[in-house]
Every structure is written in structure tokens, then in C-alpha cells.
Amino acid sequence: MAQLILNHLSKDFGSGKSPGNGRPAVADVSLTLRRQGFLALLGPSGCGKTTVLRMIAGFEQPSDGSISYGERRLSDAGGALPPEKRNMAMVFQSYALWPHMTVAQNVGYPLKVRGISGAQWQKRVGEALSLVKLTELAERRPAALSGGQRQRVALARCLVTQPDVVLLDEPLANLDQHLRKAMEETFRTFHERSGATMVYVTHDQAEAMALATDVAVMSEGRLLQVAPPAEIYARPEGRVVGGLIGRGSILRLPLAENGDRQLGWPVLRASLGSRDGVPVGPLADVLVRPEHVHRGTDGVLMRVLSSVFEGERFALDLALPDGQRLKAFSSVAIAEGQTAPFVIAGGWRL
Numbered sequence: 001m002a003q004l005i006l007n008h009l010s011k012d013f014g015s016g017k018s019p020g021n022g023r024p025a026v027a028d029v030s031l032t033l034r035r036q037g038f039l040a041l042l043g044p045s046g047c048g049k050t051t052v053l054r055m056i057a058g059f060e061q062p063s064d065g066s067i068s069y070g071e072r073r074l075s076d077a078g079g080a081l082p083p084e085k086r087n088m089a090m091v092f093q094s095y096a097l098w099p100h101m102t103v104a105q106n107v108g109y110p111l112k113v114r115g116i117s118g119a120q121w122q123k124r125v126g127e128a129l130s131l132v133k134l135t136e137l138a139e140r141r142p143a144a145l146s147g148g149q150r151q152r153v154a155l156a157r158c159l160v161t162q163p164d165v166v167l168l169d170e171p172l173a174n175l176d177q178h179l180r181k182a183m184e185e186t187f188r189t190f191h192e193r194s195g196a197t198m199v200y201v202t203h204d205q206a207e208a209m210a211l212a213t214d215v216a217v218m219s220e221g222r223l224l225q226v227a228p229p230a231e232i233y234a235r236p237e238g239r240v241v242g243g244l245i246g247r248g249s250i251l252r253l254p255l256a257e258n259g260d261r262q263l264g265w266p267v268l269r270a271s272l273g274s275r276d277g278v279p280v281g282p283l284a285d286v287l288v289r290p291e292h293v294h295r296g297t298d299g300v301l302m303r304v305l306s307s308v309f310e311g312e313r314f315a316l317d318l319a320l321p322d323g324q325r326l327k328a329f330s331s332v333a334i335a336e337g338q339t340a341p342f343v344i345a346g347g348w349r350l
Helices: 049-057 103-113 118-131 147-159 177-194 205-211 229-234 239-244 265-271
Strands: 004-011 026-033 038-042 064-069 072-076 088-091 165-169 197-202 214-219 222-227 249-254 262-264 283-288 293-309 314-319 325-330 339-344 346-349
Touching: 004 049, 026 049, 026 064, 026 214, 038 049, 038 205, 049 088, 049 165, 049 197, 088 147, 103 118, 103 147, 118 147, 118 177, 147 177, 165 177, 177 197, 177 205, 197 205, 205 229, 214 229, 214 239, 222 229, 222 239, 239 249, 239 283, 249 265, 249 325, 262 265, 265 339, 293 325, 325 339
Parallel strands: 026 222, 038 197, 038 214, 088 165, 165 197
Antiparallel strands: 004 026, 004 064, 064 072, 214 222, 249 283, 262 346, 283 346, 293 314, 293 339, 314 325
């Protein structure tokens, strides 16, 4: 099965650096995505994820490294296959629909460019519209559609060309929260039925975790970690990844240098200056998820700085004895300013 392969991919803009920040836009990114995989490129604005996507699409040429799909070299520093010869499709944040065309004409436009018409054109456009549940809107124009419907038209336009790879550049950024959740299900269905490899750029870690088979976290042009969502949530590599994924808190705690990375309450309690000490060492970064913090009689006293009701639970902001802050969840209200014992059931050394 063909794989999309990025091999030591780099991109510099102008005099070897990207504008204004003194570093390459993308630096030495290597990853392999199997056919029919769904990769989310996750990171803050300016981290290089969109530049990676544009290089895969053929809109930018690498300064170094290469991009291949199976045995076919798509681009390297010496040359690049034009976008129209890569059998890829791209969905933009802005939808990029022709306002004077109907929904069906927009979806079928790539087929028209390829010289496909008549019954075959009708069949493939009909199948694509059916998949995204827009058959009854085929004769409408984009101005008469909602944001979510326009996004589904853009997806159908991708599907109609039967691409090997679909590239999505923050496609849900312009939708409200309700539509974003509905579109996530559409993307999952699209991925299952299309058989395409998908690369999805987002700064929203909840989207990445909900949709992707693998998440690649980027920061300052570099790839920090690639792993399935459950693994990257449970075992992030480093402070940046730990801070981007989930709603955890990163504490600085004295720990033995050669200890386990998975930490239980006895070790954490000792590192917080409680009883039954264990050997301690230099300060280490420890990620604690809010779902691992709960009230308990053998806990450490912490002060509740804030308590916010989120519907099914309360989100707490706690102050540890040394002043560090910790997020927690509670099924019952706890008054702000109250001091209570809390247990940290688990943590992960970054």
C-alpha cells in the first residue's frame, strides 16, 4: 500500500530564514503516513504546519528534503511535480466555491477540467453529493447555503476526483461550535468511505484528537511527536506537547533522576513535601491531568482559587502549598477560598 513520506523536509523563506523570526519555517520534518491514514498536524499559529501542507500539495517547493507517495517522488530541493499531477485535493478554510455556479457545478468542476462529461459526470457528482448529504441542494448556489453546507460542498468536490490524498487547511475554523461537531462526523464518514489518505491542519487539539488516527505536534517549525491520539494524550514527549494536548497542569517537582515516567500518588505525595519521603533529585516537569485529581482524606491540602460549573461537572483551579497551580474536576460544588485535601492519582514525567 502506498505511503505518503516526508523525508527530512525543510523550508526557508528568503535568505535562509522565514520572515521576522530568524528561523526556518519548517526544519527537518520526517514522517510516514500509511495509505488511508488520517494525520492531524497540530500546533500554534506560525509553527509551520500550513507550510508543510502547502509543500505536500505542491504550492511550495522544499528547500531541503523530499516528499514521496509510494515510489513516486513528488518534490525535493531540485524540482517539484505540479499540483495538478499529484492526484491530491485540498479543502480550504474559505471553501473557495464559485459563486455563479450551482452546487452540482462546483462539485463537478474538477471533472470538467479533466474532460469528463455526460453520464459519467452526472454519476460521479451524484455519488459525491449523496455522501455529504447534499443531493437535494444540487441546484442551489453557494450564497443560499449555510457555512456547514458550503464546507460539505468543498468536501464533495474533493471526493469527486477520487484523490489519493486529501489536504485540509483548518476547514472548521469559520464554523460555530455546533456546526464544528456536526462536521467532525462528516469528516469521519468521508474518510471511511473515500479511502483517501488525509492530512488535516488544525490548532484545535480537540479536533485533532477526535478525528485523526495519528497526531503530529509541531512547534517552531519542528516535529515534536507523532503518535495515535490516546498515546499522545497519555505519554506526551516534552513540556510543549504536554501543554498543547488536553487540559493538564505542568508542575515542577523534585524527583529521583532515574525514576519511572509514570508516577503514582506515593511518589507525588512525597515530592510535594509530605510524609514517607522517597529519594528526591533535581526538579522535573510533571504533567497532571485534571481527571486524576480528586478529594481524599490522605491528600495534600490545597486552596480552591476558582470553581466554574461546566454542565456535568465543576472545573477547579487549585493552589498547592508551594503556590503552584493545578486543574481538577469535581462532581460537586466547592466554594472558592476553601482549603481541602486533594489526591493526585497519577502524573507523567515529561
